Each structure stands twice: as structure tokens, then as C-alpha cells.
Amino acid sequence: MLKPEEQDCPAAVTDRAFRADVLAGLAARPRAIPARWFYDRRGSELFEAITRLPEYYLTRTETGILRDAGTRIAARVGEGRAVVEFGAGAAVKTPLLLRAVAPAAYVPIDISAEFLSVSAAALAADFPGLPVLPVAADFMTGVALPASIAGLPKLGFFPGSTIGNMTPGYAIDLLRMMRASLGTGAMLVIGMDRVKPVDQLLAAYDDADGTTAAFNLNLIARINRELGGTVPLDALRHVARWNEPLARIEMHLEAMRDIAFTVAGQPFAMAAGETIHTENSHKYDARSARLLLTAGGWTPLDEWTDPDDRFAVLLAEAQPARSAP
Numbered sequence: 001m002l003k004p005e006e007q008d009c010p011a012a013v014t015d016r017a018f019r020a021d022v023l024a025g026l027a028a029r030p031r032a033i034p035a036r037w038f039y040d041r042r043g044s045e046l047f048e049a050i051t052r053l054p055e056y057y058l059t060r061t062e063t064g065i066l067r068d069a070g071t072r073i074a075a076r077v078g079e080g081r082a083v084v085e086f087g088a089g090a091a092v093k094t095p096l097l098l099r100a101v102a103p104a105a106y107v108p109i110d111i112s113a114e115f116l117s118v119s120a121a122a123l124a125a126d127f128p129g130l131p132v133l134p135v136a137a138d139f140m141t142g143v144a145l146p147a148s149i150a151g152l153p154k155l156g157f158f159p160g161s162t163i164g165n166m167t168p169g170y171a172i173d174l175l176r177m178m179r180a181s182l183g184t185g186a187m188l189v190i191g192m193d194r195v196k197p198v199d200q201l202l203a204a205y206d207d208a209d210g211t212t213a214a215f216n217l218n219l220i221a222r223i224n225r226e227l228g229g230t231v232p233l234d235a236l237r238h239v240a241r242w243n244e245p246l247a248r249i250e251m252h253l254e255a256m257r258d259i260a261f262t263v264a265g266q267p268f269a270m271a272a273g274e275t276i277h278t279e280n281s282h283k284y285d286a287r288s289a290r291l292l293l294t295a296g297g298w299t300p301l302d303e304w305t306d307p308d309d310r311f312a313v314l315l316a317e318a319q320p321a322r323s324a325p
Contacts, residue, residue, distance in 0.1 A: 015226070017138070019264055022223055025276070026268050032277040035165050036111060036140055038215065039089075040222050044115040046215040048090045053211060055203040058161055061311040062191045063093055066159075069304040069313065070100035076302060076315055077187055080104045082149040084182060085157040086139045087111075091119045093159050097189065098127060105131040105149050109139045142177050154182040161193040161311070164248070164282040168292065171282075175296020179318045186318045188298055194310055195283040198242045205249050205281065206240040213238035216251055216278055229263040239275065247288075251279040289314060 051059035088108030113136035120134040252275035298316035
């Protein structure tokens with residue numbers, strides 16, 4: 001039972017949500033656990049390692065786009081906005097945007113409070129005089145922004161193709177939540193990965209060094225540590241698959257033998273070959289990317305890609321609602 005002082009604290013809420021999602025996901029058929037639970041401190045560190053892998057083209061490609069298009073983004077956005085980054089992580093690409101748009105404040109939001117505090121402190125040191133206001137929260141469920149930026153125009157920042165981790169329906173819900181949080185007149189800079197040859201996609205999610213496999217398996221290590229799980233790590237293996245009809249990479253943890261285990265005192269069993277679905281990464285072409293933004297309440301304004309059209313950075317605006325097309 002939670003102590004009274006823990007009833008409403010963010011950590012206690014996160015712990016309850018983690019437990020509920022894991023138990024529900026293991027009981028479901030097919031089994032699936034939301035990808036947001038990858039990101040404890042170790043998971044965040046492993047993901048940052050993934051972004052530096054030679055096979056993982058996404059980060060360096062998006063970084064190049066932001067560097068090359070910075071002045072054009074700034075011309076459309078203007079100065080003096082509060083930049084709100086959803087899922088900030090290590091904020092590797094953030095300095096490129098901040099230097100381009102000269103913001104009035106920066107609000108990084110991330111589910112991993114410990115990791116957020118380190119990255120926010122490092123960024124504050126690089127931008128003296130810029131108010132850095134970290135918010136430890138699960139942005140997927142809605143976030144209360146700091147009161148000190150209430151009167152500022154907002155610029156949402158959602159890089160890394162994180163929108164691709166969600167099913168299209170959930171992605172639309174998230175985009176609508178972002179619009180509601182940021183307000184009419186806000187703008188959004190968002191990264192989306194393109195559809196490309198399957199061998200290139202699979203390599204990016206199943207690297208030769210096994211870093212992505214370690215990232216996937218760390219979810220089970222977290223379950224064992226935080227939920228009293230007895231899941232045998234050595235019985236599971238990382239699997240990446242391309243789902244052509246849904247245009248997405250899927251990550252799974254596959255049982256290599258029959259196993260039985262408990263989590264939070266509840267018993268579970270998996271037969272050899274069964275999987276736990278842990279992540280999706282949807283890929284979008286130019287038309288479907290703009291359609292997704294429009295369905296989420298954002299009007300696409302501009303788009304920048306790399307020379308090989310492997311990745312896109314889009315700019316959209318939360319325009320006033322209209323009663324006619």
C-alpha cells in the first residue's frame with residue numbers, strides 16, 4: 001500500500017501505470033507492452049547508444065536536415081516562442097533548433113526523471129540565460145505545462161520519428177493532445193521516417209553489435225527489478241520484423257523455449273515461439289505524413305528531407321478551427 005505522501009506523486013503514478021500496462025499486456029493475446037516503458041535510465045542510455053550506430057540512419061539524417069534547414073525553419077517560426085519538446089531524452093538535436101529559433105524558454109518533457117534532470121542541466125549550461133523548465137511526465141497521457149510560459153507562443157518539438165511508435169489512431173490522439181496543450185497558433189516541428197527498402201529498415205532495428213537487442217531485453221530486466229518478476233532473460237530473444245500491410249517495423253521478444261514466470265505475484269506462461277510485442281515504428285510517405293498531421297488538428301506548412309528522401313522534418317501549425325473547407 002502506498003504511503004499517504006506517495007498517493008499522488010508522479011513516481012507513484014508511473015509505478016502504478018507500469019504495473020497495470022505490464023500485467024494487462026502479458027495477459028492479452030497477442031501479448032504486447034507499450035514501448036514507453038523502455039525508458040528507465042538504462043533504457044534511455046541504451047537508446048542513445050542506438051542513435052550512434054552505423055545502421056541507425058535516423059538520428060544522423062534528421063540532425064543533418066535540422067542543421068541545413070535551420071534558417072528556413074526560423075523564418076517560418078519567428079523568435080521568442082517557448083519550445084516544448086515531447087520525449088526530450090538526451091536532447092541531442094535540440095541545440096540545433098534552439099540556436100535557429102532564439103526561444104524565450106525551453107520545456108523538455110520526458111518520462112525518465114533521472115535522465116531528464118541530467119540532460120536538462122547540460123543544456124542549461126550550454127544556453128546561459130535561457131529558462132530551462134524540465135517536466136518529468138508521460139507526455140502520452142497529457143501534460144500540464146509550466147505556468148511561467150502560459151503567455152508565450154509555443155513551438156512543439158517532436159523529433160526522432162517517435163510518432164511512428166504509435167498506431168495511427170493513437171498518433172492522431174497524441175497530435176490532438178499536443179494541439180490542446182500548446183494552443184491555437186502554436187507550431188510543431190516533427191520528424192517522420194520514410195518508407196524504404198526492407199533490408200535497410202531491418203538493419204536499423206537489429207544491429208550487428210546487439211545494442212537494440214539489449215535495449216529490448218532491458219524492458220524485461222526492468223520488469224524483474226521493479227515488479228518482482230521472475231522472467232528468465234536467457235529464454236527470450238530480440239526479433240525485428242517488417243509488416244508490409246501496416247508499413248511498420250515491429251520489435252518482439254520471442255520465447256526460445258517453454259517458460260513459466262510470475263510478475264507482481266501473478267503467474268504467466270509462454271510456449272516456445274510465442275512473442276511479446278514491444279514496439280512499432282511506422283513509416284510514412286509524403287502524402288500519409290501530411291494526412292496524419294491534418295487528422296491530428298495540425299495544418300502542414302512545410303517539409304524538409306535529406307537528398308535521398310530517407311527522412312522528413314515537417315512544420316505544422318495549429319490554425320483556428322474553420323466551419324468550412
